[in-house]
Amino acid sequence: MGVLASLASGLLTGLTLIIAIGAQNAYVLRQGLLRAHVGxxxxxxAISDLVLIVAGVSGIGTVVEQAGWILDVVRWLGVAFLTWYGVSSLLRARRPQGLEAARAGAPSLRAAVTTAVALTWLNPHVYLDTVLLLGSIANAQQSDQGGGRWWFTVGACAASILWFTALGYGARLAERALARPRAWRVLDVLIGLTMLAIAVKLASG
Structure with missing residues (x-):
C-alpha cells in the first residue's frame, strides 16, 4: 500500500471511530459552545488520542488485552464518573439559563481539563477501540518501504486533531440556536442522557 493510501486509510478509520457520539465529544461540544477553555x-x-494510537501501533495492545482486571477497574471508575456528570447535567437542566448565563458559570480551567482527562482515560472503550482495534488495523498495513503502518498512524492522529479542533471551535456556529434558556435546557438534557446511557452500557459490560 502506498504512502497516500496508508494516510487516507488512517484518516478515514480514525474519523470513523472518533465521530460516533460519545461522552468525550459531548463535553468538547459543550465547552465549545461556552467558549470556555476550548484550546x-x-x-x-487530541494528545490523549495520539498517545493511545501510537501505543496501540507499538504493540501495547497485547498488554491491554492480557490485563483484563485493569480494564474492569477503569470501567467502574468510568461508570461512577459518567453517572455523576450525567446527573449533574440533568440537574442543570432544571434551572434553564441562556448562553451568556451559562458562560458566566463555566468551569475553571483546572476543572475543565480534569473532566476532559477523566472522560478520555476512564472509558475502557478508548483502549479497546483506539489501542487494540486501531493498533491491529495499523499493523496490518503494508507498503513497499515497509512503513505503511506508520503512515496509517499519521493519518489516524491527523483525524483526531482535525475532529476535536473542528468540534471545539466549530461549535460556536450553533450559538444563535442555543441562545435561549429552553434550547440550553434541551442540550443539557441530551448531554445528561448521553452520559447516563454510556454509563449503563459500561456497567452492563
Missing amino acids: PVVAVC
Missing part, C-alpha cells in the same frame, strides 16, 4: 480541552483530547 486546553481540545489539546487534552
